[in-house]
Amino acid sequence: MSTAPENQVDELATLREEIETLRQNLVDKNRQLQDLQAAQRATAAANNGANNGVPANFSTPHVNDLTKDEIERYSRQLILPGFGVTAQTKLRNSSFLIVGMGGLGCPSSQYLVAAGSGRIGLVDYDLVDRSNLHRQTLHTECTIGLPKVESAKSALLQINPNCEIITYKTLLNSGNALEIIKQYDVILDCTDNVVTRYMLNDACVLQHKPLVSGSALQFDGQLTVYHYGEICPCYRCLFPVPPPPQAVTNCGDGGVMGAITGVIGSMQALEAIKVATGVGETLAGRLLIFDGANGIFRNIKLRGRRSDCKVCSTNPMITQLIDYEFFCSMHASDDNQALQLLSPEERIDVRQYIDMRSEPHLLIDVRPPNEFEICRLPSSVNMPLKDVLDNKFVEEFQNELDDKKLPIILVCRRGNDSQIAAQHMCNKYPSHTIRDIVGGLYAWHYQIDNEFPIY
Amino acid sequence: MTNNDLNISLEFSAGAELLFGNIKKRQVTLKGEEKWTIRKLLKWMHANILTERPELFIQDESVRPGILVLINDTDWELLGELDYEIQPNDNILFISTLHGG
Numbered sequence: 001m002s003t004a005p006e007n008q009v010d011e012l013a014t015l016r017e018e019i020e021t022l023r024q025n026l027v028d029k030n031r032q033l034q035d036l037q038a039a040q041r042a043t044a045a046a047n048n049g050a051n052n053g054v055p056a057n058f059s060t061p062h063v064n065d066l067t068k069d070e071i072e073r074y075s076r077q078l079i080l081p082g083f084g085v086t087a088q089t090k091l092r093n094s095s096f097l098i099v100g101m102g103g104l105g106c107p108s109s110q111y112l113v114a115a116g117s118g119r120i121g122l123v124d125y126d127l128v129d130r131s132n133l134h135r136q137t138l139h140t141e142c143t144i145g146l147p148k149v150e151s152a153k154s155a156l157l158q159i160n161p162n163c164e165i166i167t168y169k170t171l172l173n174s175g176n177a178l179e180i181i182k183q184y185d186v187i188l189d190c191t192d193n194v195v196t197r198y199m200l201n202d203a204c205v206l207q208h209k210p211l212v213s214g215s216a217l218q219f220d221g222q223l224t225v226y227h228y229g230e231i232c233p234c235y236r237c238l239f240p241v242p243p244p245p246q247a248v249t250n251c252g253d254g255g256v257m258g259a260i261t262g263v264i265g266s267m268q269a270l271e272a273i274k275v276a277t278g279v280g281e282t283l284a285g286r287l288l289i290f291d292g293a294n295g296i297f298r299n300i301k302l303r304g305r306r307s308d309c310k311v312c313s314t315n316p317m318i319t320q321l322i323d324y325e326f327f328c329s330m331h332a333s334d335d336n337q338a339l340q341l342l343s344p345e346e347r348i349d350v351r352q353y354i355d356m357r358s359e360p361h362l363l364i365d366v367r368p369p370n371e372f373e374i375c376r377l378p379s380s381v382n383m384p385l386k387d388v389l390d391n392k393f394v395e396e397f398q399n400e401l402d403d404k405k406l407p408i409i410l411v412c413r414r415g416n417d418s419q420i421a422a423q424h425m426c427n428k429y430p431s432h433t434i435r436d437i438v439g440g441l442y443a444w445h446y447q448i449d450n451e452f453p454i455y
Numbered sequence: 456m457t458n459n460d461l462n463i464s465l466e467f468s469a470g471a472e473l474l475f476g477n478i479k480k481r482q483v484t485l486k487g488e489e490k491w492t493i494r495k496l497l498k499w500m501h502a503n504i505l506t507e508r509p510e511l512f513i514q515d516e517s518v519r520p521g522i523l524v525l526i527n528d529t530d531w532e533l534l535g536e537l538d539y540e541i542q543p544n545d546n547i548l549f550i551s552t553l554h555g556g
Contacts, residue, residue, distance in 0.1 A: 104556040215553035243521025303532035
């Protein structure tokens with residue numbers, strides 16, 4: 001018997017409380033351990049001192065306000081010419097907000113925390129999914145299903161317990177962004193969608209915060225720093241108009257190589273450290289382009305601040321956050337939106353397909369060939385959507401099309417592309433029975449066979 | 456080949472190459488007596504090498520929002536955008552902006 005939803009809520013709350021108590025307990029025990037170890041060392045030193053004639057309890061004055069633990073932990077940064085005690089202390093006094101705890105947020109937070117940042121805020125509304133683990137390297141098999149911010153926080157505290165970590169399990173939006181952002185010195189855009197990128201840009205300009213922006217897709221990565229210094233452009237200076245929605249590909253559809261997000265995320269941490277400490281020269285005013293497939297980095301000189309920029313010019317039109325989903329005609333997530341191109345009678349569901357499988361039919365899978373190789377339904381034949389739209393099916397399936405009674409069924413990953421294909425084929429062959437499967441292979445997994453892999 | 460031929464290289468990155476036969480770099484020769492601007496080049500690209508969904512590359516007479524044009528690794532905005540006069544051996548890179556993470 002499953003637990004009633006209200007009991008689940010209670011149980012979740014209790015578990016969270018217990019975990020918080022345990023965590024506090026761990027911090028206390030660690031402190032006790034350190035105190036005892038320190039006392040033990042002092043006694044040993046005193047004993048040695050007694051033997052060698054050195055006064056007991058000799059205390060060497062500190063020359064800076066780094067603790068002994070900090071000096072040991074950050075020693076390789078402290079001896080780094082051009083970094084040293086000054087920059088390390090600045091870093092400890094700095095705070096960073098990381099928006100998106102995915103492929104970019106994991107490596108960037110990991111390096112910022114390990115390097116000795118004082119305070120880090122983590123923002124993400126999402127839960128850890130198995131398909132995240134190849135690139136979101138703070139999350140593990142054990143944290144699947146947990147909030148990403150919690151999974152990341154516990155991993156980060158194991159790396160460096162000295163960093164204060166604040167979590168926001170929420171979608172950053174026009175209502176909460178300014179309030180959260182104003183508590184941090186440097187903001188990192190590690191998000192996965194156009195809407196949040198515009199919103200974050202405007203929020204950073206309104207709050208006068210530098211924005212370290214990274215992005216990745218497939219084998220490519222891009223990185224720059226926006227709104228930092230007098231002439232540095234903001235995201236809107238570069239892209240005053242959002243791209244058309246059909247030109248935007250997300251990682252869930254286009255794929256991404258894990259190491260690409262690793263490279264860009266690590267470099268975001270580096271840029272954020274440079275902004276916070278003033279060490280080195282940041283990418284403000286330049287765009288770094290990484291073509292990982294060919295191992296090419298390019299450094300592009302960008303335009304300056306636009307005198308007519310709607311948000312960062314001297315006469316801005318945007319003085320408070322707007323409705324960014326409306327502005328971009330897109331949603332603020334990389335989730336797929338279900339397309340509704342066909343009417344219900346032009347479609348079949350997976351159960352109807354099960355029933356008609358024994359009758360002669362043609363099942364065309366319209367996914368790209370590399371996805372067809374991952375998994376497919378028995379007896380399906382592959383013709384990618386692109387080829388369907390180019391009318392390649394006319395020749396390929398000439399014999400089948402000659403028989404007007406033979407039903408043609410189209411399937412894809414989630415039931416969007418199959419609608420586009422069905423509509424195109426119906427227009428060309430109006431007297432044929434051409435249907436697509438609602439929900440595609442996802443529906444097959446959820447309703448017919450949950451051993452069938454989804455990706 | 457006449458003296459007026461203009462040899463340049465075109466590059467596509469971060470997905471823009473998918474609209475141009477998936478070729479990331481190509482050398483092209485622009486012919487004719489008149490000077491070549493980026494405006495004229497875009498028309499030439501549309502007519503000669505753009506293989507897929509032109510609306511994902513061209514909008515009005517310029518590139519669509521979200522594509523950056525870089526001339527010899529410099530933002531075209533600093534060089535006159537559509538009116539920039541193409542020079543021999545220029546490298547012109549079209550790059551789509553990425554949003555994933």
